[in-house]
Each structure stands twice: as structure tokens, then as C-alpha cells.
Amino acid sequence: MTSTPALDEAACYAAASSRDRRFDGVFYVAVRTTGIYCRPSCPARTPARHNVTFHRTAASAQGAGYRACKRCLPDATPGSPEWDVAADVAGRAMRLVADGVVDREGVDGLARRIGYTPRHLTRLLVRELGAGPLALARARRAQTARTLVETTELGFTDVAFAAGFSSVRQFNDTLREVYRASPTELRARRAAGRGPASSTTAGELCLRLAVRTPYAAGALVDFLGYHVVPGLEAAGPGWYARTLDLPHGPGTVRVEPPSSLEREQAGRTAFVIARFRLASLLDTSAAVERTRRLLDADADPGPVDALLGRDALLAPLVAARPGLRVPGQVDGDETAIRTVIGQQVSVAGARTVTARIVAAHGRAVRLAEPGLTHLFPRACVLAEVDPATLPMPRARGRALVGLAAALAGDDLWLDRGADRAEVRARLLALPGIGPWTADYVAMRALADPDVFLPTDVGVRTAARNLGRDLEAVLARTPAWSPWRSTALLHLWQTLIPPLAPAPDLSPDAQTKD
Template sequence: MTGLEGLDAASCYAAVKARDRRFDGVFWTAVRTTGIYCRPSCPARTPAAGNVTFHPSAAAAQGAGFRACKRCLPDATPGSPEWDVAAGAAGRAMRLVADGVVDREGVDGLARRLGYSPRHLTRLLTAELGAGPLALARARRAQTARVLVETTDLPLADVAFAAGFASVRQFNDTIREVYALSPSQLRGRRGAATASAGGISLRLAVRTPFAGQALLGFLAYHLVPGVETAGPGWYARTLDLPHGPGTVRVDLDPALDEVPAGGVAMVGAHFRLTDLRDTTAAVERVRRLVDADCDPLPVAEHLGTDPVLGALVRRTPGLRLPGQVDGDETAVRTVIGQQVSVTGARTVGGRVVAAHGRPVETGEPGLTHLFPDAATLAEVDPETLPMPRARGRALVGLSAALAAGELALDRGPERDAVRAAMLALPGIGPWTADYVAMRALGHPDVFLSTDLGVRTAFRRLGLEPAAEIARAPLWSPWRSYALMHLWQTLMPDPPRPEDD
């Protein structure tokens, strides 16, 4: 067993005996006598300890010759929270594989983004995850295909290409090998799929508790007109994807907040895509947006003992760190928001979108543009931007670095290297670099000690900001979540029916 940090075979088996859902997506259990691999919480009878092996990825189990359990669907789990906590090369690679980089750019492209040779990357991933990049990408394609087969009415040939397979034959062979069923049998086993009304409707697994209403409130409060919109129980936005534009509507039903802790809830997402090949990328980016791979229980256990944060954690269990669908967009929006109110940043952001964003026909009220890409903003005269000149120059300089590839916010490079590259740009200070690390790179351990909102939150709690900020190191490695709990005390309520 390799790549299972902090877990030995006895600990893994104890989790399997307890059917502990907290370990779903952390490791996978394979049973020698049946040739099947499962998630730890599989409801089937617990196999004898001598008959099981443990694997750090679904791809590793598949590579060892095991097929997926038809009962617990072990490939349909949230990803490992360690991908963002440790953010090592393997975790960063998994983020890019999930985005479809191997399908679009091959192993060479993945290795280039991570700063390794293809051969060294393959050795590293095999040691950490039990499978190389091709096997990891194949497992991701199989999982995407299964979800599309079972939950949409797409023709099977369309499913094959939407999932990233190069041919229908490759799709058929892989599905048979991984699930021991043909694609037609897989669809028939679940019954007729529901028509998707011109799009693809999927469910995204998240660990519970899941504070969906708080997430909706944050996204709605920060939305940029033309690119995003929100209403009671939902959030929608445009997507600038590798093969064309798209949209997503995320269903954040209040009932999600009531799902018991220690389990898995399903967040609905309805996609409209110009090109079905963007399905994998679109799903992964929305998963980042809702912080789907977070394990809220260790976060709550650590922060819940703090004399100040404990009450906030209990008030909003399962609070997420809102992510992003495009790192470049997040960085530009962060610069726009420097030293202005959230309302002011929304207004300026909307004006920048109207002037420089790409108009798109979405059929969704309020969604009219893609956010301007870095190459477009790099050519803008800073004097024409609706902001102070120094900030306008910083925005254009940042965009130029992004467009030239001098700065990458795709979660491939190491976080420290990204921060250093950002701080080297004119007009980019620690607050901006750290906010981008938190939102764009999914860094769970960032604390913005100079943030005005943090200081306001402490004062509203009747506390002295300087004294509390000095205690922030105690909240590591979850300082980003501590920050979100403080900001949550300042957030307006999420959209209500009368607001729609």
C-alpha cells in the first residue's frame, strides 16, 4: 500500500469495518476473492482482512485488475482533501487530470505544467497514487462516462466524446473492463434517463455537513453582472472552457444544509456546453467552485475548540471555501477589488465585463458575457479602465504576465512559486497574492491579517483585532476556513424567494 499518508492497513481495515464515509475518496478497498474494488463505506458484507488490499486511487485498483463495485460506485466519491491540504505534485497533478489536461495536451502537457519530465512525473504519480497519468486520466474518463450514461439521455457516441475518449471503441472497451457491463447495459441497469432539456444535468458529491446557503450567500454577494447571477437556492454563471463557452446553474437547495454530518450530499449542476468535450473540465471547475473535496469534520474539530471560532463553527457547520472556475479571472477580480467595497468591486467588474468581455448568447437571463481573458486585458490602455491609474496599470501588468505564461493559476505550479511571481509584479501586494492563493489555488491555510473585513468582524464580536490576529497561527492548517467563518458574520442573507 503506497500513498496513503498517515494510514496503515490496520487503520484502513478499521474504517472499512465501520463503513466510515469520511474515508470515501481517501483510499479504495479491493477484494481478492471477488475481483471488485469498493469505497470504504460500501454496505456489502465486510470481507476478511486477509482478502483485501488498499489503494490510493481508483486508477490504482483498476490497474491491479479489479473492477468497480456496482453497489457502492466507488469511483463516484469526492476527491481526497489532501490534494489541497498538502498540494504536493501528486495532488496538483490530480487537479489537472480532473480538468482534462491529459486528454487535451497529453502526458507531455501535464508534465510541462507541473515542471517535471514526463518520465519523472510518471514515476512520482505511480509511487504516490499507484498509477501513472494515463491510467489516472482513463479512470477519470470512465467515471465521467458512467455518470453521463446513467443520468442523461445523450446518445452513447456523444457520451464517449464528452467523457474524453478518442473513439467509441475505446469507450466501449474501457466501460466493459471497469464496470463489467457494456454502456447499453449500464444505462439499462439504471432505467431510462431523464431528458436534460438541451443540457447535461449531473450531481456532484460533497462531504457533509455542507453549508450550501452560506456558499450561495457569498457567491451572490460577490457576483459580477453579465457573468454571474443568483436566486433563491441557485447560482449560475458563464464558463470560458477549452473548446467553447458554456454555462452552469448550481442548485444549492436549503435541504443540503440538513444532510447529517459524516456522509455525502449531492449538489445538482445543469450545464449547457458548446462542445461536449468540455464536460470534464466544466465539472471539475464547478467542483472547485463549491469546494467539493473539502472534509469539513477535521476542520470543525480543529477550529471548534477555539474560544472565539468555536461558536462560529457551530453556527455554520460545513462552511466552504468558495473556489473558482478560472484562476486568471479570480486574479483580475482580486485586483479590481483592491481597497474598494464589495459593492464597488461588483460595479467596476461589471463595467470591465461590458467593455471587454466576449458577448455570448446563453438563453439564461442575466448571463450575457464571458469574463475578459488575460490576452484581451493585456492590450487595454490602463487609462481607460474605470479605476485609479495605479490599479489599472497593475491589472494590465498582471494580465500580460498571465497571457505570456509567466504566471500560471491552473494549480499546476507550486503555491510558493506562484506567490513569489505575483509579488514580483507592480501593484501586487501580499493581500492580493494571498487572496488569490486562497480562492484560485484552493489554499486552505491562508489568513489575511490586514483585511478590513477581518478586523470589522472581530470588533463586532466585541474583541480586539490585533490580539485575535496574533492568535491566527493556532488555526493552521485551516486558516482559510477560519477567515471564512469571520467573513460569514458580515455576509448578507442568501437570496430569498421574494428577492428573485
């Protein structure tokens, strides 16, 4: 187990004194004299050193009795990029808490996913993060509730349950304690100058998801659009949409990242628009967290671009796409199964086969987002399929069904709460799963930032197009660690064409035809 290093308080104070935005979300500054906690970049005057303490999480600051600053909104920052790099127990737990595991399954469920006893996990998180699972979940609920109160027209009862609270009273008490404001007072802030709320109807939400800039939004949408599976996903210039199989019912998300984020000043916090349609508002936290994973929203592009930009081969690619992200996933099982489908076939071929499997075995849903008709088949469904009926070579069909059976059990988790080395070993033990498949799954499903695929056909093609010998390219990869996944994406991105406009699938357009 890797222990999270202790905060260097001198370095933290220096970052806060310089209002360095790059540290927003990495730690929080609590001020004894005011009783509030802030982002390091808060524009307020930095107090004397003896009047401040530093916390790894908003939950830790709240647990110490501090309330969130109304000026800099510290709990609205992107999460710490360290969680994905370190992949330690604390980081894995943070991701599962954000997905709502504690709200749905309790501390026992979270501990089971991590592989610890509840008591030991709580003790570890308090030591590493300054707060236990219940406090971390409470801080997440408070942040979700504040966002919904200030940016939507949802009634407070709907907000309370959408944020994961068990009662309206608990919702009211928590917001008053954390923000020193009632829900009514928080909503009044919008009327006082924060702009109008999004238009919201039952089950529909339009939220702003915080990201660090620069953010290569166009490249990410192009990548996702290049791999779109009809019925499951849709995409066009500047947007991507897909269905979501959530704990309480189906949903959809449509993300619309502003292209201007690519050239924003490094270190700033900016926002991606996400439009959700949910069968149950209880799934709000899960839908938001899975979308953030898909967008790699917690990454810090500064050190990544700085390292890769020093390489002669990658420097022009980094300059062309600053802030490039590694697309994640909304469902680890889906990612693994789609990776097996894509073994040794073209992207177009994989899309066609996957669409046939989705149509045959996925759950049909009626949702308002045009072009989205099915959820991806669950592993337990595919585990019962006769491999001979799948539209692929028999051996690959057996591999897919075997993988689905393993995922349907309780010994293989792909939800970012799993240990990467252990997952890789278990994947390689399955028939038909080789290093390329296991490592691609680690990169996309487990957010491993340091994956490179030396046998990948796309790497070979990109090297040739860049006028480089493959062996010479591979010899450079050790210097790209610990961000070889982003380096791989830079090479792949040279092969991905910009998205063409998607066909208009709205009922009005179909009527005109």
C-alpha cells in the same frame, strides 16, 4: 517536494471494517476473492484482512485488475481532501487530470504544467498514487461516462466524446473492463430503480456533484451572490449561475445546493445539482471539475469543524454554519484580476467596475441562462488594454495590465497545478501586487486551506462586531492552522447578508413588463 505518506494498512482496514464514510475518496478497498474494489463505507461484509489491498486512487485499483463495485459506486465519491492540504505534485496532477489536461494536451502538456519531464512525472505518480497520468485520465473518463450513461438521455456516441474518449469503441471497451457492464446494461440500472434521467437536450446536462456533509450550501451561495458581477454571474436564494470559458467553447452552469445538506449526518456523501449548458459536450469534464473547484466539493468538513469548533471565538460560528466551504474558482486568471480590481474598494464598487470591464472587453455570448451575457475577458486581451482607459486609479490600472501580461505568458499558472510558494513569489514581484492580493489569490485560485489576511478590513469589522479586539483575534490564528482559510470565511460570513430574490430576467417576464 513533499512525498505523500504511505497508506497505513491497519488503519485502512479498521476504517473499512467500521464502514467509516469519512474515508470515502481517501482510499479504496480491493477484494482479491471477488475482483472488485469498494469505498471504505461499502455496506457489503468486510472480507478477511489477507483478502484485501488498499489503493489511493480508483485508477490504481483498476490498473491492478479490479472492477468497480456496483453497490457502492466507489468512483463516484468526492476526491481526497488531502490533495488541497498537501499541495504536492500528486495532488496538483490529480486536479489537472480531472480538468481534462491529459485528454487535451497529452502527458507532455500535463508535465509542462507541473514542471517535470513526462518520464519523471509518470514515475512519481506511479509511486505516489499507484497509477500514471494515462491511467488516471482513463479512470476519470470512465467515471464521467458512467455518470452520463446513468443520469442523462444522451446517445452513447455523445457520451463517449463528452467523457473524453477518442472513439466509441474505446468507450465501450473501457466501460466493459472497468464496470463489467456494457453502456446498455449501465443504462438499464436506472430503469431498474435508480430513477428517471434528467431531461437533456443538445448541449444541456443536469448532473449531481458529490460532496461530503455537512455542507453549508446557503452560506456558499450567499458568498458567491454577494460578489456577483452582472452579465458574468447571477444568483438568488438557493442558486448561483455563471458563464464558463471552456476549452472548446462557452458554457454556463447553475448550481442548486439543497439547504438540507447543512444538517446532514457528518461523513455522508450527498449531492449538489448542477445544470450545464455547453457549446461542446467535449467540455463536460472540464466544466464539472471547475464547478467542483468553485464549490470546494472535495473538502472534508469533519476535521475542519472539529478543530475550529474548539475555539471559543469560532465555536458559535461553526455551530451556526457546519460544513462551511471556502469558495474556489472556475478560472484562476479571472480570480487574480478580480482581486486586483477589488483592492481598497468596497465589494459593491468592485462589482460595478468589474461589470464595466466585462462589458467592454469580455466576449459577448448568447446563452439560454437568463442574465448571463458575457465571458470574463481573457488575460491576453486585458494585457493589451491602455491602463488609462480602465475605470480605476491609474496605478491600479497599470497593476491590472501588468498582471494580465504575466498571466498571458507561460511563466505564471493559476490552475491548481502550480506550486503555491512559487506563485506567491512571482505575484509579489509584479508592480501593485502586495501580500493581501497574493494571499487572497492563493486561497481562492490555488485552494490554499491555510490563508489568513490580518490586514483585511472585513476581519477588523467582524472582530469589532463580535466584541473582540483585533490583536486578540490575530493572536488566536496560529491555533487555527492548517484551516485558517475556513476560519477567515467564518468571520467574513458574519458580514454577508442572505441573498434577496433575483429579478426575473426571462423573456416572458420582460414581455409582461
